[in-house]
Structures are given as structure tokens and as C-alpha cells.
Ligand code: GTP
């Protein structure tokens with residue numbers, strides 16, 4: 001799919017104020033600093049559509065970006081910045097759980113995972129929460145440029161094992177990306193195009 005237009009529409013902390021058109025949307029979620037905003041810029045080929053930072057906690061609101069006039073990418077704040085591990089619901093701002101529980105336009109959540117790290121409890125908790133909430137999701141491994149190709153495969157295999165140990169029957173649909181190198185862009189866009197076409 002070619003990206004012809006990508007425009008910022010609105011930021012807010014209230015799901016009832018998100019755009020109310022019946023257009024499909026894809027949300028990017030994951031730990032602070034995992035690369036959600038960078039991936040939105042990479043996919044849309046725009047340098048600074050979404051604001052990025054080397055410091056965690058940059059994105060603070062629900063941000064809607066309208067693509068090709070007929071679907072949305074949604075940038076969300078990260079979780080897991082707080083040092084103390086609490087339950088997903090407590091760690092998360094209520095407006096984010098509201099978003100996942102009430103947003104009818106959401107067709108798929110992309111859960112971003114730093115490919116370099118061992119499976120983190122907070123990500124597994126969040127994935128389980130999406131399962132319980134019945135939100136369709138894919139896993140997007142980020143920062144693949146930071147490790148070798150062989151290590152990428154190893155890390156994915158380890159992640160799969162961890163999910164199976166957490167009562168998932170199969171590894172969900174997943175993508176390997178690098179925002180600095182453009183890796184995974186075509187695969188993600190093809191997937192979105194397929195879902196948009198139903
Ligand atoms: P919050 O908004 O704070 O939750 O963070 P975020 O998940 O939106 O992360 P962001 O896109 O702001 O990126 C965080 C840092 O990681 C920045 O310094 C990016 O340049 C860097 N980064 C993001 N993606 C990649 C990648 O694929 N490769 C490399 N090498 N660095 C990346």
C-alpha cells in the first residue's frame with residue numbers, strides 16, 4: 001500500500017472525544033521507549049508526524065493520525081515506566097484501558113516488544129489483558145537493527161516459548177521491524193491493507 005496522505009487529527013485523554021467516523025484504526029502500544037512513535041513515522045514515511053524522544057514517557061495522550069483519508073494509526077502512551085510493578089490496570093492510566101475496552105473502531109492493536117530483551121512480565125500481562133478483553137492484536141518486535149539476524153530468530157523462538165507457557169496456543173501474527181532501517185514496513189502495510197479490505 002502506498003501512503004499518499006498522513007495527517008495528525010487530534011490528541012486527547014478521553015475515548016469519547018476520539019474521531020467519531022466509522023474508519024478502521026490500528027493502535028500502537030507497548031513499554032515506554034519501545035519505539036511506538038518512531039514506528040508510526042517509519043510506516044508513514046514522515047520524519048516527525050509522531051513525536052519521539054530518547055527519554056521514556058514522551059507520548060502522553062491518545063493521538064489519531066488519519067492515513068489516505070480512510071483509516072487511522074493511533075499512537076498511545078507507553079506503559080511500564082513506573083518502577084514498581086503493579087497490575088496492568090493500576091499501572092495504566094484509565095483512559096488507555098477505556099480506549100481498549102470501548103473503542104469500536106479499533107480493529108487491531110500492535111503490541112511492540114523490544115527484540116533485544118527477554119520476555120518482560122509487564123508485556124505478558126498486557127498481552128493477557130488484551131486476550132481477556134478480546135482485542136485482536138499482533139506482536140511487533142522493534143529495534144531489530146540492534147542485534148544480528150541469527151539473534152532475531154533466537155529471540156522470537158524464545159518469545160513464542162514464553163507465550164505458550166502463558167497458556168497461549170500459538171504465537172500470534174508477528175512482525176520484525178527497525179524504524180531506522182525501514183525493516184518490516186511493507187509487511188505491516190500489507191497486513192493493514194488486507195484487514196482494511198476485510
Ligand atoms: P513513549 O512515547 O515514551 O512511550 O516512547 P515510544 O515507544 O513512542 O518510543 P520512541 O518512538 O519515542 O523511541 C524511543 C527511542 O528509541 C528513540 O531514541 C528512538 O530513536 C529509538 N528507536 C525507536 N525505534 C528504533 C529502532 O527501530 N531502532 C533504533 N536503533 N532505535 C529506535
Ligand code: MG
Pocket residue numbers: 036037038051052058059075076077
Ligand atoms: Mg511515543
